[in-house]
Amino acid sequence: xxxxxxxxxxxxxxxxxxxxxxxxxxxxxxxxxxxxxxxxxxxxxxxxxxxxxxxxxxxxxxxxxxxxxxxxxxxxxxxxxxxxxxxxxxxxxxxxxxxxxxxxxxxxxxxxxxxxxxxxxxxxxxxxxxxxxxxxxxxxxxxxxxxxxxxxxxxxxxxxxxxxxxxxxxxxxxxxxxxxxxxxxxxxxxxxxxxxxxxxxxxxxxxxxxxxxxxxxxxxxxxxxxxxxxxxxxxxxxxxxxxxxxxxxxxxxxxxxxxxxxxxxxxxxxxxxxxxxxxxxxxxxxxxxxxxxxxxxxxxxxxxxxxxxxxxxxxxxxxxxxxxxxxxxxxxxxxxxxxxxxxxxxxxxxxxxxxxxxxxxxxxxxxxxxxxxxxxxxxxxxxxxxxxxxxxxxxxxxxxxxxxxxxxxxxxxxxxxxxxxxxxxxxxxxxxxxxxxxxxxxxxxxxxxxxxxxxxxxxxxxxxxxxxxxxxxxxxxxxxxxxxxxxxxxxxxxxxxxxxxxxxxxxxxxxxxxxxxxxxxxxxxxxxxxxxxxxxxxxxxxxxxxxxxxxxxxxxxxxxxxxxxxxxxxxxxxxxxxxxxxxxxxxxxxxxxxxxxxxxxxxxxxxxxxxxxxxxxxxxxxxxxxxxxxxxxxxxxxxxxxxxxxxxxxxxxxxxxxxxxxxxx
Numbered sequence: 001x002x003x004x005x006x007x008x009x010x011x012x013x014x015x016x017x018x019x020x021x022x023x024x025x026x027x028x029x030x031x032x033x034x035x036x037x038x039x040x041x042x043x044x045x046x047x048x049x050x051x052x053x054x055x056x057x058x059x060x061x062x063x064x065x066x067x068x069x070x071x072x073x074x075x076x077x078x079x080x081x082x083x084x085x086x087x088x089x090x091x092x093x094x095x096x097x098x099x100x101x102x103x104x105x106x107x108x109x110x111x112x113x114x115x116x117x118x119x120x121x122x123x124x125x126x127x128x129x130x131x132x133x134x135x136x137x138x139x140x141x142x143x144x145x146x147x148x149x150x151x152x153x154x155x156x157x158x159x160x161x162x163x164x165x166x167x168x169x170x171x172x173x174x175x176x177x178x179x180x181x182x183x184x185x186x187x188x189x190x191x192x193x194x195x196x197x198x199x200x201x202x203x204x205x206x207x208x209x210x211x212x213x214x215x216x217x218x219x220x221x222x223x224x225x226x227x228x229x230x231x232x233x234x235x236x237x238x239x240x241x242x243x244x245x246x247x248x249x250x251x252x253x254x255x256x257x258x259x260x261x262x263x264x265x266x267x268x269x270x271x272x273x274x275x276x277x278x279x280x281x282x283x284x285x286x287x288x289x290x291x292x293x294x295x296x297x298x299x300x301x302x303x304x305x306x307x308x309x310x311x312x313x314x315x316x317x318x319x320x321x322x323x324x325x326x327x328x329x330x331x332x333x334x335x336x337x338x339x340x341x342x343x344x345x346x347x348x349x350x351x352x353x354x355x356x357x358x359x360x361x362x363x364x365x366x367x368x369x370x371x372x373x374x375x376x377x378x379x380x381x382x383x384x385x386x387x388x389x390x391x392x393x394x395x396x397x398x399x400x401x402x403x404x405x406x407x408x409x410x411x412x413x414x415x416x417x418x419x420x421x422x423x424x425x426x427x428x429x430x431x432x433x434x435x436x437x438x439x440x441x442x443x444x445x446x447x448x449x450x451x452x453x454x455x456x457x458x459x460x461x462x463x464x465x466x467x468x469x470x471x472x473x474x475x476x477x478x479x480x481x482x483x484x485x486x487x488x489x490x491x492x493x494x495x496x497x498x499x500x501x502x503x504x505x506x507x508x509x510x511x512x513x514x515x516x517x518x519x520x521x522x523x524x525x526x527x528x529x530x531x532x533x534x535x536x537x538x539x540x541x542x543x544x545x546x547x548x549x550x551x552x553x554x555x556x557x558x559x560x561x562x563x564x565x566x567x568x569x570x571x572x573x574x575x576x577x578x579x580x581x582x583x584x585x586x587x588x589x590x591x592x593x594x595x596x597x598x599x600x601x602x603x604x605x606x607x608x609x610x611x612x613x614x615x616x617x618x619x620x621x622x623x624x625x626x627x628x629x630x631x632x633x634x635x636x637x638x639x640x641x642x643x644x645x646x647x648x649x650x651x652x653x654x655x656x657x658x659x660x661x662x663x664x665x
Contacts, residue, residue, distance in 0.1 A: 039088035039140070041237045046294060047197070048079035048310055048342065049229025051104070051130070057221035059116035059123045059161075066118040074223075076110040078102050078130075079310050079342030081292075082231065088140055094147065096136040102227070103129050106313060106341040106422065108453055113157065114221050123161040123212070123219050128174060128339040130155045130203065130225075132181045143189045150182040153203045156339070159210040159219050170212045179205035183227075192238045197231035232256075232296075249371045254298040255364045259664035261401045263331050264288045265318060266657060273650035276611030278604055280323030280645055280654060289315035289331045291401070293345065297369045303353060305369055307383075309346035313337055313422070318656075322607050324645040325559045325589050326408035326620040328656045330400025334421035334451060334606065345424055348383025358435065379431040386424050387417040387444055390431070391468050391485055395532045396542040396569040397585065401662055403569065405638055406622050408587040412528035412546035413563030416489060418444040418464030419556040420453045425464075441467040446491050449519065450553040451606040456492065462521075464489045480533035488525040493553040494518040496598035503601045510602025512609070515553065522552045538571040542585075550592025559605035559646075562590040567622075579628040587620040591647060599647070608646035619643035636660040 051074075058069035080102030087095050104111040104127050115124040131154055138147030159172040185199030202225070209220035266286025275282060293311035300306055317332025335341075346367070354374030364370035367389065381390070388398075392412050397404045404410045418425045427444030444464040445455040456462040468485040499515035526548030533541045543566040550561035567585025572578055591599075599605070600613040624638040638658040645652045 039238075040086060041235050042083070042085050043195075043233045043235040044081070044083045045197070045231050045233035046079065046081050046310065047100070047102070047199070047229045047231035048077070048344070049199075049227055051076055051078045051102070051225060051227050053203075053223060053225035055114035055125075055221060055223045057114040057116050057125065057219065059118055059121070059217060059219050061118045061120050061217045066120060068116045068118050070116075072114060074113055074225075076107075077105040077342065077344070078227075078229075079105075079312065080129075081312075082233075084136070086136065092140040094136070094138040094140050094145055096138075097134070098136055098149070099131070099133050101129055101131040103312060103340045103342045106335060106337065106343040111341070113223060116219070120165060121161050121163050121217060123159065123217065125219065125221055126158045126160065128156040128158060132201070132203070134181065138187070145187040145189075146184070147187065148182075148184040149199075149201070151180070153179045153181040153205070155179075155205055155223075159212070161212045161217055161219070172210050172212075175208075175210060177205050177208045179203060179223075187233075193235050195233045195235070197229075197233060199227075199229050199231065201227040201229075203227065232294075249299065249369070251299055251301050253369075254296065255369055256297075257295045257364070257366050257665060258293065259295075259366075259401065259662065260290070260292045261331060261660065261662045262288065262290045263315075263329060263405070263658060263660045265329050265332075265405075265659075267318065267654050270652050270654050272652075273614075274610065274612060275651075276602075276604075276609055278319075278322040278607060278609035278646065279611075279651065280319045282651075285318045287316040287318045287332070289313075289317065289329060290340075291331060292340070295346075295366045297367070299369055299371075303351055305350045305352075307346060307348055307350065307367055309344070309367075311343050311345045312340040313343060314340040322609075324642050324654070325591075325608055325618050325647065326406050326413065326587055326642065327558060327607055328406055328640045328642065329658070330405050330407055330410055333423060335453075343422060343424075344384065345422070346383070346385045346389075348381055348385050350379065350381045353378040353380075375433065375435050377433050379429075379433065381429045381431075382427075384424060384426050387419065387427070387442070387464070387466060388423070390429055390440060390442065391417070391466050392483065392528055392530055392544075394530055394542050394544070395481075396540045396583070397544075397565075397567060401660075402634075403581070403583055403626075404567070404585055404622055404624065405658060405660070406585075406587065406620050406640055407558050408560060408563050408589050408620055409565050409567065409585045409622055411557070412485075412530060412544045413558065413560035413565070413587065413589055414526055414546035414548045415485070415487065415528050416524060416526065416548060416554050416557045417466065417487070418446045418489065420447060420455060421451065422453075423556075425455060427464075436472050438470040438472075439468070440470075441465075446489055447555050449492055450494070450555050462490050462492065464491075475533075478534040478536065481531065483528075483530040485528045485530070486525075487527070488523055489555060490521065490523050491552075491555050492519055493522045493524065493555060495522070495552055496592075496594040496603070497551070499603060500594070500597045500601045510611075511598050512602055512604045515598075515603060519553075524552050524555070525549055538573045540569045542567055542569070550595050554605055557606075559591060559595070559608045560589045561592045561595055564588045565620075577628070581626040582624070583626075584623045586622070589618040589620065589647075596647065610646055610648050610651065613648055614650045615647050616644040616649035618645060618647050632665050633663050634661075636662070 082100035084098030134151035183201035272282035355376035429442035431440035494515035498518040502514035528546035565587040572580030621641040640656040642654040
């Protein structure tokens with residue numbers, strides 16, 4: 001676009017020598033400040049970066065008249081959203097107003113701004129979110145717009161104190177503290193609707209304090225924080241330009257998708273002869289989860305693609321994501337966040353090498369750029385992603401944001417795939433694809449110990465190895481596929497049998513107390529079978545069988561050693577709603593003898609452990625109806641029956657009711 005244009009009736013050139021000149025210009029040169037069409041308007045975007053600085057805090061404890069104070073550094077990855085309005089004038093002046101909100105990383109302790117301890121207690125202050133309302137002023141240079149910004153800032157924080165004498169914890173509700181922020185940056189125009197941003201902000205949160213009711217101890221703090229961040233903005237109401245090449249898919253082309261999924265789930269009171277640490281509360285409970293994510297793909301060179309998937313995660317699973325091996329909410333990961341927390345869920349590089357021959361056209365989707373590919377190809381992928389993105393996929397039961405919610409239905413239950421508590425890891429995958437079959441293999445980092453967020457970086461000494469053969473076929477003209485997968489994890493894990501032997505009730509030691517004593521380098525291995533078959537244009541059948549050796553600790557997924565699932569998905573074509581879906585499925589889950597003996601002796605797994613065990617197979621039934629309200633907006637009603645939850649015949653059954661709302665583009 002030609003950026004040269006007339007700037008006023010008198011041909012005056014805008015030249016600011018100071019604040020007085022700017023004021024004179026605003027008051028006396030109305031023609032110069034005529035609105036620049038096509039550039040002004042409201043926008044919305046997301047950002048991520050690194051938040052760091054210093055926290056000065058003091059804990060004053062009246063017991064023994066003790067106090068502890070000082071300044072300590074703070075730093076974490078973070079992400080957030082922002083929205084605003086900007087006005088571009090013919091003089092190239094840009095003025096705007098922006099509201100933003102940022103959230104710390106999901107990892108352990110990333111939200112702890114400061115920490116103090118005395119001889120009688122420890123206390124900390126945790127960041128829930130950081131926000132600001134800022135004015136912006138910049139100079140439009142065409143593709144680039146440098147700007148300065150400043151305004152008010154505020155943060156929501158919580159205080160927590162633990163009494164070292166009693167072990168009691170005293171926590172505050174959310175507390176709003178106010179400060180100020182200044183900064184600057186650059187906006188870069190990608191096209192008429194999209195801009196990217198590079199920005200720095202300095203934020204000062206002045207002295208503030210809180211008095212705990214139990215001591216009463218007082219915690220005072222103040223913070224000096226820096227934010228370096230990059231962002232992506234979408235401007236509303238701007239007409240798109242016609243590109244010189246409408247279907248350009250060469251190097252530098254990019255595509256973006258987004259989604260948000262809200263799930264509300266609960267169950268009424270259940271029968272329970274006894275309960276333990278990892279039990280569903282017998283009085284019943286309801287909880288919600290919410291995710292917001294973007295998925296950006298960029299074509300770097302021929303066959304080379306970079307993908308980036310930032311997400312915000314908020315909410316709780318029922319019982320804090322424990323109580324059943326076939327857990328009823330696939331969006332409820334093994335972390336609980338009362339406020340949204342940020343995570344770089346996926347960041348990976350993919351290289352495809354075409355082997356010539358027949359080609360296929362693929363559509364733009366999450367984790368996939370549109371274009372034409374050789375059917376015969378080799379694909380290499382390296383970075384952070386989920387093992388389930390590539391292995392054990394299924395057209396009818398694969399994603400709890402879209403289809404079934406139960407863990408033992410959307411995945412092979414006994415497949416202990418490498419992952420942190422959010423289901424993600426770092427790895428390398430290689431795949432050879434042919435028209436009727438594919439073979440793929442991968443190496444992935446495993447958790448440092450069972451159900452941990454920290455990944456073990458002892459490369460090839462520790463790690464997960466996964467291989468899969470996929471066969472595709474078309475009986476009677478209907479598409480089908482069969483997958484055989486094998487896996488082996490080399491991990492630092494405990495032995496169920498050894499922990500059970502070491503347990504000694506007379507000494508007050510149960511198997512959960514003793515299993516850390518048995519941890520050493522061990523292997524765990526298993527296999528899965530996975531099939532999908534279209535029976536007609538509207539009906540599809542699927543099923544899975546999975547097994548693992550059941551000797552050592554589950555590391556990443558859930559407490560299942562053998563699982564069998566079978567189900568059907570039906571499109572609404574039969575009743576005139578082709579975009580609706582009905583799903584019906586069941587799963588039968590079991591554990592090994594060593595595993596059940598460990599639980600009976602008081603052992604705990606990632607999801608199950610009632611303190612004792614009257615063993616029986618866990619049975620799952622799930623049915624859902626997904627109703628498309630509009631393009632990209634789907635509401636789902638879901639029901640699940642859990643028989644013998646956590647393999648305990650004296651608990652349950654459980655009737656779980658869920659509502660899911662998903663919006664995507």
